[in-house]
Amino acid sequence: MTLAVEITNLHKRYESGTIALRGIDLAVPKGQFLGLLGPNGAGKTTTIGATTGLIRITEGQVKVMGYDVVRQFRQARRQIGVAAQDLNFDWFFPIHDLMVLQAGYYGVPRGTAMTRTDQLLEEFGLGAKAASKPRELSGGMKRRFQVARSLVHDPDLLILDEPTAGVDVELRHMLWGYLQKLNQQGKTIILTTHYIEEAEKLCERVAIIDGGNIITEGSPKELMASMNRDGLHFKIDGWNDEAAEALSGFEHTFDNGELRLLVAQPEARLAEIVTRITDAGATVHDVSICHATLEDVFIELTGHGIDA
Numbered sequence: 001m002t003l004a005v006e007i008t009n010l011h012k013r014y015e016s017g018t019i020a021l022r023g024i025d026l027a028v029p030k031g032q033f034l035g036l037l038g039p040n041g042a043g044k045t046t047t048i049g050a051t052t053g054l055i056r057i058t059e060g061q062v063k064v065m066g067y068d069v070v071r072q073f074r075q076a077r078r079q080i081g082v083a084a085q086d087l088n089f090d091w092f093f094p095i096h097d098l099m100v101l102q103a104g105y106y107g108v109p110r111g112t113a114m115t116r117t118d119q120l121l122e123e124f125g126l127g128a129k130a131a132s133k134p135r136e137l138s139g140g141m142k143r144r145f146q147v148a149r150s151l152v153h154d155p156d157l158l159i160l161d162e163p164t165a166g167v168d169v170e171l172r173h174m175l176w177g178y179l180q181k182l183n184q185q186g187k188t189i190i191l192t193t194h195y196i197e198e199a200e201k202l203c204e205r206v207a208i209i210d211g212g213n214i215i216t217e218g219s220p221k222e223l224m225a226s227m228n229r230d231g232l233h234f235k236i237d238g239w240n241d242e243a244a245e246a247l248s249g250f251e252h253t254f255d256n257g258e259l260r261l262l263v264a265q266p267e268a269r270l271a272e273i274v275t276r277i278t279d280a281g282a283t284v285h286d287v288s289i290c291h292a293t294l295e296d297v298f299i300e301l302t303g304h305g306i307d308a
């Protein structure tokens with residue numbers, strides 16, 4: 001398996017003494033769409049900074065497309081398009097010029113840079129703003145420009161730090177669609193996010209980071225299933241000992257007319273369980289199917305909500 005990113009035993013201690021990363025290992029195969037989830041201060045931005053070569057690594061190693069980000073900085077950096085959390089533009093040049101400049105920095109010939117810039121600005125709905133300076137753009141446009149600019153040298157790996165923070169729903173959906181398209185075209189994408197829905201929708205794999213450690217990783221489905229929270233809720237009339245006996249193989253509680261039952265793949269077991277209840281002489285009034293969410297996983301593992 002070819003890896004786009006390979007992080008081995010990554011430690012980061014800032015000069016202030018803060019230990020931001022405590023020995024992270026993370027392998028991201030080429031073509032994967034990975035979400036880095038974690039509460040404020042977990043170490044997400046630091047992980048990204050180490051991967052893009054922007055912060056000095058205290059210990060450990062990061063490789064991007066096989067290049068060591070310290071020893072082979074230029075080759076590694078060329079593989080990466082990054083949209084940082086902060087909007088760090090040169091505010092006084094038109095956005096078209098800024099993109100062409102950035103392409104030049106990565107060694108893209110001027111003609112290609114011009115064509116790509118025009119294409120990307122169009123694709124991100126910024127064609128009419130090509131001559132505007134970043135400070136003349138709305139917040140959502142700045143965010144779009146930032147993602148467009150990160151793509152100007154056609155990198156294989158796209159890293160986005162909170163790409164949809166503070167943007168409206170419509171723009172968020174537009175960016176999601178665009179990121180999915182880029183991923184389908186073969187680009188590896190790593191994003192950090194506070195929006196669980198974003199991770200669930202986009203990411204094939206999620207790594208949850210907390211206190212400078214990766215505490216779990218897997219596909220959203222795997223992580224949700226690992227919670228053991230899937231189940232069925234029923235409203236029941238005529239609950240009796242026979243019904244309780246018929247369900248003795250399942251972890252369940254019955255209280256005040258409501259039966260709560262834990263079972264993996266609840267959809268597949270629903271008919272059988274309803275039959276057991278009705279055969280015992282009880283009546284089912286209402287059924288709901290419950291699944292753990294990625295947010296449940298997050299709260300259970302980190303001990304706090306995503307925005308804590």
Ligand code: ATP
Nearest residue numbers: 014016018020038039040041042043044045046047
């Ligand atoms: P957020 O979701 O709030 O962006 P994060 O998961 O990206 O958080 P980091 O920005 O990586 O977290 O921060 C990890 C830890 O390192 C925090 O305790 C933070 O205060 C600290 N930290 C980050 N940057 C620096 C810095 N330049 N100097 C000192 N400490 C820092």
